[in-house]
Amino acid sequence: MAKITAGVATSHVPAIGAAIDNGKTTDPYWQPLFAGYDFAKEWIKEQKPDVVILVYNDHATAFDLNLVPTFAIACGEEFAPADEGWGPRPVPNVKGHPLLASHIAQSVIQDDFDLTVVNTIDVDHGLTVPLSLMFGQPENWPCKVIPVAVNVVLYPAPSGQRCYNLGQAIRKAVESFDEDLNVQIWGTGGMSHQLQGPRAGLINQEFDNNFLDRIVDSPEELAKIPHFDYLNEAGSEGIELVMWLIMRGALNNDVELKKRFYHVPASNTAVGHLVLENKD
Structure with a gap:
Protein backbone atom coordinates (compact mmCIF):
# COMPACT_ATOMS: atom_id res chain seq x y z
CA MET A 1 0.00 0.00 0.00
CA ALA A 2 1.00 3.65 -0.21
CA LYS A 3 2.47 5.19 2.90
CA ILE A 4 3.19 8.70 4.13
CA THR A 5 6.77 8.52 5.37
CA ALA A 6 7.64 12.13 6.11
CA GLY A 7 6.42 15.67 6.29
CA VAL A 8 8.01 18.99 5.42
CA ALA A 9 6.96 22.45 6.58
CA THR A 10 8.25 25.59 4.93
CA SER A 11 7.41 29.19 4.22
CA HIS A 12 6.68 30.06 0.59
CA VAL A 13 7.70 33.73 0.41
CA PRO A 14 7.52 34.94 -3.22
CA ALA A 15 10.76 36.91 -2.85
CA ILE A 16 12.55 33.60 -2.23
CA GLY A 17 11.48 32.45 -5.67
CA ALA A 18 12.68 35.72 -7.19
CA ALA A 19 16.05 35.32 -5.47
CA ILE A 20 16.42 31.82 -6.92
CA ASP A 21 15.28 32.83 -10.40
CA ASN A 22 17.63 35.85 -10.50
CA GLY A 23 20.72 34.07 -9.17
CA LYS A 24 20.85 35.88 -5.83
CA THR A 25 20.99 32.89 -3.49
CA THR A 26 24.60 33.59 -2.49
CA ASP A 27 24.07 37.31 -1.89
CA PRO A 28 24.79 38.28 1.75
CA TYR A 29 21.12 38.98 2.42
CA TRP A 30 19.89 35.63 1.09
CA GLN A 31 22.75 33.21 1.78
CA PRO A 49 9.47 10.37 -2.65
CA ASP A 50 7.25 9.10 -5.43
CA VAL A 51 4.55 11.65 -4.66
CA VAL A 52 4.39 14.86 -2.64
CA ILE A 53 1.01 16.06 -1.41
CA LEU A 54 1.68 19.79 -1.29
CA VAL A 55 -0.64 21.91 0.85
CA PHE A 71 -10.29 23.02 0.49
CA ALA A 72 -9.50 21.92 -3.07
CA ILE A 73 -7.53 19.00 -4.49
CA ALA A 74 -6.06 19.07 -7.99
CA CYS A 75 -6.55 15.76 -9.82
CA GLY A 76 -5.15 16.67 -13.22
CA GLU A 77 -2.17 15.29 -15.12
CA GLU A 78 -0.06 18.44 -15.23
CA PHE A 79 -0.03 21.96 -13.81
CA ALA A 80 1.81 24.96 -15.27
CA PRO A 81 3.42 27.76 -13.23
CA ALA A 82 1.04 30.69 -12.93
CA ASP A 83 1.67 34.17 -14.27
CA GLU A 84 1.37 36.33 -11.17
CA GLY A 85 1.83 39.61 -13.02
CA TRP A 86 5.47 39.41 -14.09
CA GLY A 87 5.39 36.19 -16.10
CA PRO A 88 5.47 32.58 -14.92
CA ARG A 89 8.46 31.45 -12.86
CA PRO A 90 11.08 29.66 -15.02
CA VAL A 91 10.46 26.30 -13.37
CA PRO A 92 9.20 22.99 -14.76
CA ASN A 93 5.53 22.13 -15.01
CA VAL A 94 4.25 20.07 -12.10
CA LYS A 95 3.23 16.51 -12.96
CA GLY A 96 0.24 15.29 -10.97
CA HIS A 97 -0.85 11.82 -9.87
CA PRO A 98 -4.50 11.65 -10.96
CA LEU A 99 -5.14 8.13 -9.62
CA LEU A 100 -3.93 8.86 -6.09
CA ALA A 101 -5.47 12.33 -6.07
CA SER A 102 -8.86 10.97 -7.15
CA HIS A 103 -8.60 8.22 -4.55
CA ILE A 104 -7.86 10.79 -1.84
CA ALA A 105 -10.84 12.87 -2.96
CA GLN A 106 -13.13 9.84 -2.88
CA SER A 107 -11.96 8.75 0.57
CA VAL A 108 -11.84 12.18 2.19
CA ILE A 109 -15.23 13.28 0.86
CA GLN A 110 -16.75 10.04 2.17
CA ASP A 111 -15.19 10.98 5.52
CA ASP A 112 -17.34 14.15 5.43
CA PHE A 113 -14.74 16.66 4.21
CA ASP A 114 -16.12 18.74 1.36
CA LEU A 115 -13.14 18.96 -0.96
CA THR A 116 -13.53 20.78 -4.25
CA MET A 134 13.73 21.39 -1.65
CA PHE A 135 14.80 20.34 -5.16
CA GLY A 136 16.79 23.28 -6.49
CA GLN A 137 16.54 24.02 -10.20
CA PRO A 138 16.10 20.67 -12.00
CA GLU A 139 15.02 20.23 -15.59
CA ASN A 140 12.02 18.32 -14.28
CA TRP A 141 10.67 17.90 -10.76
CA PRO A 142 11.81 14.47 -9.54
CA CYS A 143 8.41 13.35 -8.21
CA LYS A 144 4.70 13.66 -8.82
CA VAL A 145 2.89 16.42 -6.93
CA ILE A 146 -0.72 16.59 -5.76
CA PRO A 147 -1.69 20.22 -5.02
CA VAL A 148 -4.08 20.74 -2.11
CA ALA A 149 -5.23 24.36 -1.91
CA VAL A 150 -6.57 25.89 1.30
CA ASN A 151 -8.40 29.19 1.62
CA VAL A 152 -6.45 31.40 4.02
CA VAL A 153 -7.02 34.54 1.96
CA LEU A 154 -10.76 35.25 2.21
CA TYR A 155 -12.24 34.94 5.68
CA PRO A 156 -13.51 32.75 7.21
CA ALA A 157 -10.54 30.41 6.89
CA PRO A 158 -10.80 26.84 8.21
CA SER A 159 -9.86 26.28 11.83
CA GLY A 160 -6.62 24.67 12.88
CA GLN A 161 -8.61 21.74 14.25
CA ARG A 162 -10.39 21.23 10.94
CA CYS A 163 -7.07 21.30 9.12
CA TYR A 164 -5.49 18.84 11.54
CA ASN A 165 -8.46 16.49 11.13
CA LEU A 166 -8.21 16.78 7.34
CA GLY A 167 -4.60 15.67 7.56
CA GLN A 168 -5.68 12.58 9.46
CA ALA A 169 -8.28 11.83 6.78
CA ILE A 170 -5.63 12.22 4.06
CA ARG A 171 -3.37 9.74 5.85
CA LYS A 172 -6.23 7.23 6.00
CA ALA A 173 -6.88 7.74 2.29
CA VAL A 174 -3.25 7.28 1.29
CA GLU A 175 -2.89 4.10 3.34
CA SER A 176 -5.89 2.57 1.56
CA PHE A 177 -4.36 3.10 -1.90
CA ASP A 178 -3.25 -0.18 -3.47
CA GLU A 179 -0.03 0.92 -5.19
CA ASP A 180 3.22 0.88 -3.21
CA LEU A 181 4.22 4.53 -3.07
CA ASN A 182 6.58 6.56 -0.91
CA VAL A 183 4.46 9.63 -0.17
CA GLN A 184 5.42 12.84 1.59
CA ILE A 185 3.12 15.65 2.68
CA TRP A 186 4.26 19.27 2.85
CA GLY A 187 2.59 22.12 4.68
CA THR A 188 3.53 25.57 3.42
CA GLY A 189 2.98 29.24 4.26
CA GLY A 190 3.70 31.44 7.25
CA MET A 191 5.30 32.15 9.53
CA SER A 192 4.27 35.39 11.24
CA HIS A 193 3.75 38.25 8.82
CA GLN A 194 1.34 41.01 7.92
CA LEU A 195 1.30 42.70 4.54
CA GLN A 196 -1.00 45.67 5.11
CA GLY A 197 -2.35 48.15 7.64
CA PRO A 198 -0.68 49.75 10.67
CA ARG A 199 0.99 46.45 11.63
CA ALA A 200 2.52 45.79 8.20
CA GLY A 201 5.88 44.11 8.68
CA LEU A 202 4.92 42.44 11.96
CA ILE A 203 7.13 39.50 12.92
CA ASN A 204 6.64 37.67 16.23
CA GLN A 205 9.64 35.44 16.84
CA GLU A 206 8.35 34.17 20.18
CA PHE A 207 5.09 32.99 18.65
CA ASP A 208 6.88 31.42 15.68
CA ASN A 209 9.37 29.46 17.76
CA ASN A 210 6.63 28.27 20.11
CA PHE A 211 4.67 27.05 17.09
CA LEU A 212 7.73 25.25 15.69
CA ASP A 213 8.22 23.44 18.99
CA ARG A 214 4.60 22.50 19.63
CA ILE A 215 3.78 21.22 16.15
CA VAL A 216 6.38 18.49 16.63
CA ASP A 217 5.35 17.18 20.05
CA SER A 218 1.95 18.71 20.90
CA PRO A 219 0.05 19.10 17.63
CA GLU A 220 -3.34 18.22 19.10
CA GLU A 221 -3.04 21.10 21.56
CA LEU A 222 -1.73 23.41 18.86
CA ALA A 223 -4.73 22.61 16.68
CA LYS A 224 -7.00 24.24 19.25
CA ILE A 225 -5.50 27.72 18.79
CA PRO A 226 -8.38 30.03 17.71
CA HIS A 227 -8.15 32.31 14.69
CA PHE A 228 -7.97 35.39 16.89
CA ASP A 229 -4.66 34.23 18.34
CA TYR A 230 -3.12 33.87 14.87
CA LEU A 231 -4.36 37.32 13.91
CA ASN A 232 -3.32 38.96 17.16
CA GLU A 233 0.05 37.26 17.57
CA ALA A 234 1.19 36.32 14.06
CA GLY A 235 -0.43 38.96 11.86
CA SER A 236 -3.18 38.72 9.28
CA GLU A 237 -1.17 36.38 7.05
CA GLY A 238 0.01 34.28 9.98
CA ILE A 239 -3.19 32.28 9.56
CA GLU A 240 -1.33 30.42 6.79
CA LEU A 241 0.16 28.29 9.55
CA VAL A 242 -3.03 26.23 9.75
CA MET A 243 -1.81 24.57 6.55
CA TRP A 244 1.11 23.13 8.51
CA LEU A 245 -1.46 21.36 10.69
CA ILE A 246 -2.76 19.43 7.67
CA MET A 247 0.78 18.14 7.18
CA ARG A 248 1.15 17.26 10.86
CA GLY A 249 -2.23 15.56 11.05
CA ALA A 250 -1.21 13.29 8.18
CA LEU A 251 1.82 12.02 10.11
CA ASN A 252 2.01 9.58 13.00
CA ASN A 253 1.66 10.78 16.56
CA ASP A 254 5.35 10.07 17.09
CA VAL A 255 7.73 11.69 14.64
CA GLU A 256 11.46 12.26 14.50
CA LEU A 257 12.60 15.84 14.04
CA LYS A 258 15.32 15.78 11.38
CA LYS A 259 15.66 19.53 10.79
CA ARG A 260 14.44 22.73 12.42
CA PHE A 261 15.26 26.11 10.91
CA TYR A 262 14.07 29.64 11.60
CA HIS A 263 15.25 32.82 9.90
CA VAL A 264 14.29 36.50 10.09
CA PRO A 265 13.65 38.19 7.79
CA ALA A 266 13.02 37.15 4.21
CA SER A 267 11.48 40.19 2.60
CA ASN A 268 9.07 41.20 5.40
CA THR A 269 8.37 37.68 6.63
CA ALA A 270 9.69 35.21 9.17
CA VAL A 271 10.74 31.91 7.56
CA GLY A 272 10.25 28.56 9.27
CA HIS A 273 11.18 25.08 8.09
CA LEU A 274 10.82 21.58 9.55
CA VAL A 275 11.64 18.09 8.29
CA LEU A 276 9.75 15.34 10.16
CA GLU A 277 9.96 11.57 9.64
CA ASN A 278 7.37 9.11 10.83
CA LYS A 279 8.56 6.72 13.50
CA ASP A 280 7.62 3.10 12.85
Missing part, protein backbone atom coordinates in the same frame (compact mmCIF):
# COMPACT_ATOMS: atom_id res chain seq x y z
CA PRO A 32 21.84 32.48 5.45
CA LEU A 33 18.29 31.61 4.45
CA PHE A 34 19.23 29.21 1.67
CA ALA A 35 21.88 27.58 3.86
CA GLY A 36 19.03 26.57 6.16
CA TYR A 37 17.71 24.26 3.42
CA ASP A 38 21.00 22.50 2.66
CA PHE A 39 20.10 19.57 4.91
CA ALA A 40 16.68 19.12 3.32
CA LYS A 41 18.10 19.10 -0.20
CA GLU A 42 20.43 16.23 0.66
CA TRP A 43 17.83 14.45 2.78
CA ILE A 44 15.22 14.38 0.04
CA LYS A 45 17.72 12.92 -2.44
CA GLU A 46 17.97 9.93 -0.11
CA GLN A 47 14.24 9.72 0.59
CA LYS A 48 13.22 9.77 -3.08
CA TYR A 56 -0.53 25.57 -0.11
CA ASN A 57 -2.74 28.57 -0.67
CA ASP A 58 -3.48 30.18 -3.99
CA HIS A 59 -2.80 33.93 -4.17
CA ALA A 60 -5.66 35.01 -6.45
CA THR A 61 -4.27 33.33 -9.56
CA ALA A 62 -6.24 30.09 -9.93
CA PHE A 63 -9.07 31.38 -7.75
CA ASP A 64 -10.36 34.89 -7.16
CA LEU A 65 -12.80 36.48 -4.75
CA ASN A 66 -15.71 35.23 -6.84
CA LEU A 67 -14.85 31.60 -6.14
CA VAL A 68 -12.62 30.51 -3.26
CA PRO A 69 -13.04 26.88 -2.08
CA THR A 70 -12.13 26.19 1.52
CA VAL A 117 -12.13 18.67 -7.09
CA VAL A 118 -10.12 20.70 -9.61
CA ASN A 119 -8.67 19.28 -12.81
CA THR A 120 -7.20 22.31 -14.59
CA ILE A 121 -5.23 24.79 -12.49
CA ASP A 122 -2.08 26.90 -12.73
CA VAL A 123 0.05 26.85 -9.58
CA ASP A 124 1.61 29.98 -8.12
CA HIS A 125 4.57 30.68 -5.83
CA GLY A 126 2.76 29.08 -2.89
CA LEU A 127 3.50 25.73 -4.51
CA THR A 128 6.55 26.34 -6.71
CA VAL A 129 8.75 28.09 -4.12
CA PRO A 130 8.71 25.08 -1.73
CA LEU A 131 9.60 22.80 -4.65
CA SER A 132 12.55 25.04 -5.53
CA LEU A 133 13.73 25.17 -1.92
Whole structure:
Protein backbone atom coordinates (compact mmCIF):
# COMPACT_ATOMS: atom_id res chain seq x y z
CA MET A 1 0.00 0.00 0.00
CA ALA A 2 1.00 3.65 -0.21
CA LYS A 3 2.47 5.19 2.90
CA ILE A 4 3.19 8.70 4.13
CA THR A 5 6.77 8.52 5.37
CA ALA A 6 7.64 12.13 6.11
CA GLY A 7 6.42 15.67 6.29
CA VAL A 8 8.01 18.99 5.42
CA ALA A 9 6.96 22.45 6.58
CA THR A 10 8.25 25.59 4.93
CA SER A 11 7.41 29.19 4.22
CA HIS A 12 6.68 30.06 0.59
CA VAL A 13 7.70 33.73 0.41
CA PRO A 14 7.52 34.94 -3.22
CA ALA A 15 10.76 36.91 -2.85
CA ILE A 16 12.55 33.60 -2.23
CA GLY A 17 11.48 32.45 -5.67
CA ALA A 18 12.68 35.72 -7.19
CA ALA A 19 16.05 35.32 -5.47
CA ILE A 20 16.42 31.82 -6.92
CA ASP A 21 15.28 32.83 -10.40
CA ASN A 22 17.63 35.85 -10.50
CA GLY A 23 20.72 34.07 -9.17
CA LYS A 24 20.85 35.88 -5.83
CA THR A 25 20.99 32.89 -3.49
CA THR A 26 24.60 33.59 -2.49
CA ASP A 27 24.07 37.31 -1.89
CA PRO A 28 24.79 38.28 1.75
CA TYR A 29 21.12 38.98 2.42
CA TRP A 30 19.89 35.63 1.09
CA GLN A 31 22.75 33.21 1.78
CA PRO A 32 21.84 32.48 5.45
CA LEU A 33 18.29 31.61 4.45
CA PHE A 34 19.23 29.21 1.67
CA ALA A 35 21.88 27.58 3.86
CA GLY A 36 19.03 26.57 6.16
CA TYR A 37 17.71 24.26 3.42
CA ASP A 38 21.00 22.50 2.66
CA PHE A 39 20.10 19.57 4.91
CA ALA A 40 16.68 19.12 3.32
CA LYS A 41 18.10 19.10 -0.20
CA GLU A 42 20.43 16.23 0.66
CA TRP A 43 17.83 14.45 2.78
CA ILE A 44 15.22 14.38 0.04
CA LYS A 45 17.72 12.92 -2.44
CA GLU A 46 17.97 9.93 -0.11
CA GLN A 47 14.24 9.72 0.59
CA LYS A 48 13.22 9.77 -3.08
CA PRO A 49 9.47 10.37 -2.65
CA ASP A 50 7.25 9.10 -5.43
CA VAL A 51 4.55 11.65 -4.66
CA VAL A 52 4.39 14.86 -2.64
CA ILE A 53 1.01 16.06 -1.41
CA LEU A 54 1.68 19.79 -1.29
CA VAL A 55 -0.64 21.91 0.85
CA TYR A 56 -0.53 25.57 -0.11
CA ASN A 57 -2.74 28.57 -0.67
CA ASP A 58 -3.48 30.18 -3.99
CA HIS A 59 -2.80 33.93 -4.17
CA ALA A 60 -5.66 35.01 -6.45
CA THR A 61 -4.27 33.33 -9.56
CA ALA A 62 -6.24 30.09 -9.93
CA PHE A 63 -9.07 31.38 -7.75
CA ASP A 64 -10.36 34.89 -7.16
CA LEU A 65 -12.80 36.48 -4.75
CA ASN A 66 -15.71 35.23 -6.84
CA LEU A 67 -14.85 31.60 -6.14
CA VAL A 68 -12.62 30.51 -3.26
CA PRO A 69 -13.04 26.88 -2.08
CA THR A 70 -12.13 26.19 1.52
CA PHE A 71 -10.29 23.02 0.49
CA ALA A 72 -9.50 21.92 -3.07
CA ILE A 73 -7.53 19.00 -4.49
CA ALA A 74 -6.06 19.07 -7.99
CA CYS A 75 -6.55 15.76 -9.82
CA GLY A 76 -5.15 16.67 -13.22
CA GLU A 77 -2.17 15.29 -15.12
CA GLU A 78 -0.06 18.44 -15.23
CA PHE A 79 -0.03 21.96 -13.81
CA ALA A 80 1.81 24.96 -15.27
CA PRO A 81 3.42 27.76 -13.23
CA ALA A 82 1.04 30.69 -12.93
CA ASP A 83 1.67 34.17 -14.27
CA GLU A 84 1.37 36.33 -11.17
CA GLY A 85 1.83 39.61 -13.02
CA TRP A 86 5.47 39.41 -14.09
CA GLY A 87 5.39 36.19 -16.10
CA PRO A 88 5.47 32.58 -14.92
CA ARG A 89 8.46 31.45 -12.86
CA PRO A 90 11.08 29.66 -15.02
CA VAL A 91 10.46 26.30 -13.37
CA PRO A 92 9.20 22.99 -14.76
CA ASN A 93 5.53 22.13 -15.01
CA VAL A 94 4.25 20.07 -12.10
CA LYS A 95 3.23 16.51 -12.96
CA GLY A 96 0.24 15.29 -10.97
CA HIS A 97 -0.85 11.82 -9.87
CA PRO A 98 -4.50 11.65 -10.96
CA LEU A 99 -5.14 8.13 -9.62
CA LEU A 100 -3.93 8.86 -6.09
CA ALA A 101 -5.47 12.33 -6.07
CA SER A 102 -8.86 10.97 -7.15
CA HIS A 103 -8.60 8.22 -4.55
CA ILE A 104 -7.86 10.79 -1.84
CA ALA A 105 -10.84 12.87 -2.96
CA GLN A 106 -13.13 9.84 -2.88
CA SER A 107 -11.96 8.75 0.57
CA VAL A 108 -11.84 12.18 2.19
CA ILE A 109 -15.23 13.28 0.86
CA GLN A 110 -16.75 10.04 2.17
CA ASP A 111 -15.19 10.98 5.52
CA ASP A 112 -17.34 14.15 5.43
CA PHE A 113 -14.74 16.66 4.21
CA ASP A 114 -16.12 18.74 1.36
CA LEU A 115 -13.14 18.96 -0.96
CA THR A 116 -13.53 20.78 -4.25
CA VAL A 117 -12.13 18.67 -7.09
CA VAL A 118 -10.12 20.70 -9.61
CA ASN A 119 -8.67 19.28 -12.81
CA THR A 120 -7.20 22.31 -14.59
CA ILE A 121 -5.23 24.79 -12.49
CA ASP A 122 -2.08 26.90 -12.73
CA VAL A 123 0.05 26.85 -9.58
CA ASP A 124 1.61 29.98 -8.12
CA HIS A 125 4.57 30.68 -5.83
CA GLY A 126 2.76 29.08 -2.89
CA LEU A 127 3.50 25.73 -4.51
CA THR A 128 6.55 26.34 -6.71
CA VAL A 129 8.75 28.09 -4.12
CA PRO A 130 8.71 25.08 -1.73
CA LEU A 131 9.60 22.80 -4.65
CA SER A 132 12.55 25.04 -5.53
CA LEU A 133 13.73 25.17 -1.92
CA MET A 134 13.73 21.39 -1.65
CA PHE A 135 14.80 20.34 -5.16
CA GLY A 136 16.79 23.28 -6.49
CA GLN A 137 16.54 24.02 -10.20
CA PRO A 138 16.10 20.67 -12.00
CA GLU A 139 15.02 20.23 -15.59
CA ASN A 140 12.02 18.32 -14.28
CA TRP A 141 10.67 17.90 -10.76
CA PRO A 142 11.81 14.47 -9.54
CA CYS A 143 8.41 13.35 -8.21
CA LYS A 144 4.70 13.66 -8.82
CA VAL A 145 2.89 16.42 -6.93
CA ILE A 146 -0.72 16.59 -5.76
CA PRO A 147 -1.69 20.22 -5.02
CA VAL A 148 -4.08 20.74 -2.11
CA ALA A 149 -5.23 24.36 -1.91
CA VAL A 150 -6.57 25.89 1.30
CA ASN A 151 -8.40 29.19 1.62
CA VAL A 152 -6.45 31.40 4.02
CA VAL A 153 -7.02 34.54 1.96
CA LEU A 154 -10.76 35.25 2.21
CA TYR A 155 -12.24 34.94 5.68
CA PRO A 156 -13.51 32.75 7.21
CA ALA A 157 -10.54 30.41 6.89
CA PRO A 158 -10.80 26.84 8.21
CA SER A 159 -9.86 26.28 11.83
CA GLY A 160 -6.62 24.67 12.88
CA GLN A 161 -8.61 21.74 14.25
CA ARG A 162 -10.39 21.23 10.94
CA CYS A 163 -7.07 21.30 9.12
CA TYR A 164 -5.49 18.84 11.54
CA ASN A 165 -8.46 16.49 11.13
CA LEU A 166 -8.21 16.78 7.34
CA GLY A 167 -4.60 15.67 7.56
CA GLN A 168 -5.68 12.58 9.46
CA ALA A 169 -8.28 11.83 6.78
CA ILE A 170 -5.63 12.22 4.06
CA ARG A 171 -3.37 9.74 5.85
CA LYS A 172 -6.23 7.23 6.00
CA ALA A 173 -6.88 7.74 2.29
CA VAL A 174 -3.25 7.28 1.29
CA GLU A 175 -2.89 4.10 3.34
CA SER A 176 -5.89 2.57 1.56
CA PHE A 177 -4.36 3.10 -1.90
CA ASP A 178 -3.25 -0.18 -3.47
CA GLU A 179 -0.03 0.92 -5.19
CA ASP A 180 3.22 0.88 -3.21
CA LEU A 181 4.22 4.53 -3.07
CA ASN A 182 6.58 6.56 -0.91
CA VAL A 183 4.46 9.63 -0.17
CA GLN A 184 5.42 12.84 1.59
CA ILE A 185 3.12 15.65 2.68
CA TRP A 186 4.26 19.27 2.85
CA GLY A 187 2.59 22.12 4.68
CA THR A 188 3.53 25.57 3.42
CA GLY A 189 2.98 29.24 4.26
CA GLY A 190 3.70 31.44 7.25
CA MET A 191 5.30 32.15 9.53
CA SER A 192 4.27 35.39 11.24
CA HIS A 193 3.75 38.25 8.82
CA GLN A 194 1.34 41.01 7.92
CA LEU A 195 1.30 42.70 4.54
CA GLN A 196 -1.00 45.67 5.11
CA GLY A 197 -2.35 48.15 7.64
CA PRO A 198 -0.68 49.75 10.67
CA ARG A 199 0.99 46.45 11.63
CA ALA A 200 2.52 45.79 8.20
CA GLY A 201 5.88 44.11 8.68
CA LEU A 202 4.92 42.44 11.96
CA ILE A 203 7.13 39.50 12.92
CA ASN A 204 6.64 37.67 16.23
CA GLN A 205 9.64 35.44 16.84
CA GLU A 206 8.35 34.17 20.18
CA PHE A 207 5.09 32.99 18.65
CA ASP A 208 6.88 31.42 15.68
CA ASN A 209 9.37 29.46 17.76
CA ASN A 210 6.63 28.27 20.11
CA PHE A 211 4.67 27.05 17.09
CA LEU A 212 7.73 25.25 15.69
CA ASP A 213 8.22 23.44 18.99
CA ARG A 214 4.60 22.50 19.63
CA ILE A 215 3.78 21.22 16.15
CA VAL A 216 6.38 18.49 16.63
CA ASP A 217 5.35 17.18 20.05
CA SER A 218 1.95 18.71 20.90
CA PRO A 219 0.05 19.10 17.63
CA GLU A 220 -3.34 18.22 19.10
CA GLU A 221 -3.04 21.10 21.56
CA LEU A 222 -1.73 23.41 18.86
CA ALA A 223 -4.73 22.61 16.68
CA LYS A 224 -7.00 24.24 19.25
CA ILE A 225 -5.50 27.72 18.79
CA PRO A 226 -8.38 30.03 17.71
CA HIS A 227 -8.15 32.31 14.69
CA PHE A 228 -7.97 35.39 16.89
CA ASP A 229 -4.66 34.23 18.34
CA TYR A 230 -3.12 33.87 14.87
CA LEU A 231 -4.36 37.32 13.91
CA ASN A 232 -3.32 38.96 17.16
CA GLU A 233 0.05 37.26 17.57
CA ALA A 234 1.19 36.32 14.06
CA GLY A 235 -0.43 38.96 11.86
CA SER A 236 -3.18 38.72 9.28
CA GLU A 237 -1.17 36.38 7.05
CA GLY A 238 0.01 34.28 9.98
CA ILE A 239 -3.19 32.28 9.56
CA GLU A 240 -1.33 30.42 6.79
CA LEU A 241 0.16 28.29 9.55
CA VAL A 242 -3.03 26.23 9.75
CA MET A 243 -1.81 24.57 6.55
CA TRP A 244 1.11 23.13 8.51
CA LEU A 245 -1.46 21.36 10.69
CA ILE A 246 -2.76 19.43 7.67
CA MET A 247 0.78 18.14 7.18
CA ARG A 248 1.15 17.26 10.86
CA GLY A 249 -2.23 15.56 11.05
CA ALA A 250 -1.21 13.29 8.18
CA LEU A 251 1.82 12.02 10.11
CA ASN A 252 2.01 9.58 13.00
CA ASN A 253 1.66 10.78 16.56
CA ASP A 254 5.35 10.07 17.09
CA VAL A 255 7.73 11.69 14.64
CA GLU A 256 11.46 12.26 14.50
CA LEU A 257 12.60 15.84 14.04
CA LYS A 258 15.32 15.78 11.38
CA LYS A 259 15.66 19.53 10.79
CA ARG A 260 14.44 22.73 12.42
CA PHE A 261 15.26 26.11 10.91
CA TYR A 262 14.07 29.64 11.60
CA HIS A 263 15.25 32.82 9.90
CA VAL A 264 14.29 36.50 10.09
CA PRO A 265 13.65 38.19 7.79
CA ALA A 266 13.02 37.15 4.21
CA SER A 267 11.48 40.19 2.60
CA ASN A 268 9.07 41.20 5.40
CA THR A 269 8.37 37.68 6.63
CA ALA A 270 9.69 35.21 9.17
CA VAL A 271 10.74 31.91 7.56
CA GLY A 272 10.25 28.56 9.27
CA HIS A 273 11.18 25.08 8.09
CA LEU A 274 10.82 21.58 9.55
CA VAL A 275 11.64 18.09 8.29
CA LEU A 276 9.75 15.34 10.16
CA GLU A 277 9.96 11.57 9.64
CA ASN A 278 7.37 9.11 10.83
CA LYS A 279 8.56 6.72 13.50
CA ASP A 280 7.62 3.10 12.85
